Amino acid sequence: MGPPPSRMMDHAPTTQPQFHPPMPAATTPRFMDQALAEAAAAAQAGEVPVGAVIVDGTSGRVLARAHNRVETDRDPTAHAELLAIRAAAAALGENARGKALTGCDLYVTLEPCPMCAQAIAFARLRRVYWGADDPKGGGVEHGPRIFEQPSCHHAPELYPGIGERQAATLLKDFFKARR
Numbered sequence: 001m002g003p004p005p006s007r008m009m010d011h012a013p014t015t016q017p018q019f020h021p022p023m024p025a026a027t028t029p030r031f032m033d034q035a036l037a038e039a040a041a042a043a044q045a046g047e048v049p050v051g052a053v054i055v056d057g058t059s060g061r062v063l064a065r066a067h068n069r070v071e072t073d074r075d076p077t078a079h080a081e082l083l084a085i086r087a088a089a090a091a092l093g094e095n096a097r098g099k100a101l102t103g104c105d106l107y108v109t110l111e112p113c114p115m116c117a118q119a120i121a122f123a124r125l126r127r128v129y130w131g132a133d134d135p136k137g138g139g140v141e142h143g144p145r146i147f148e149q150p151s152c153h154h155a156p157e158l159y160p161g162i163g164e165r166q167a168a169t170l171l172k173d174f175f176k177a178r179r
């Protein structure tokens with residue numbers, strides 16, 4: 001890896017992602033319940049059921065809720081996480097620090113794909129809580145493990161397995177119904 005480009009100079013050096021053990025079901029954050037509700041809404045709309053919520057970690061204010069809109073928008077990049085990041089940045093507006101979501105936390109029902117993981121790094125989100133693992137399409141614990149790459153300049157704290165059972169059931173039911 002060469003020296004970082006100048007626009008990256010003010011960024012902290014690459015950090016290794018910290019994985020945290022799953023929390024007991026009783027402490028599943030209420031925000032994941034909102035992400036699961038978004039995922040259910042996605043399934044109703046014929047979208048792969050993935051939902052995301054972004055919360056200001058200090059105030060606990062929900063900045064954005066989104067679900068997959070790939071089919072609805074005819075946009076292959078309209079993943080729940082990307083839509084939530086855009087909406088949260090817009091909601092922060094003037095208060096966004098360097099267009100980043102520093103201090104904000106993402107709750108998403110499925111392990112983020114490589115595209116969304118990179119977007120999470122760009123947004124400098126503080127924590128990522130996710131539900132089901134995605135061995136085939138995930139980019140955090142699987143595939144390219146984006147946060148561990150030298151090209152990645154921000155690694156959030158990672159909390160897998162939050163609301164995992166509900167998230168996996170939504171996905172399983174959706175694909176079963178489509179066969």
Ligand code: ZN
Pocket residue numbers: 079080081112113114115116117
């Ligand atoms: Zn994605």
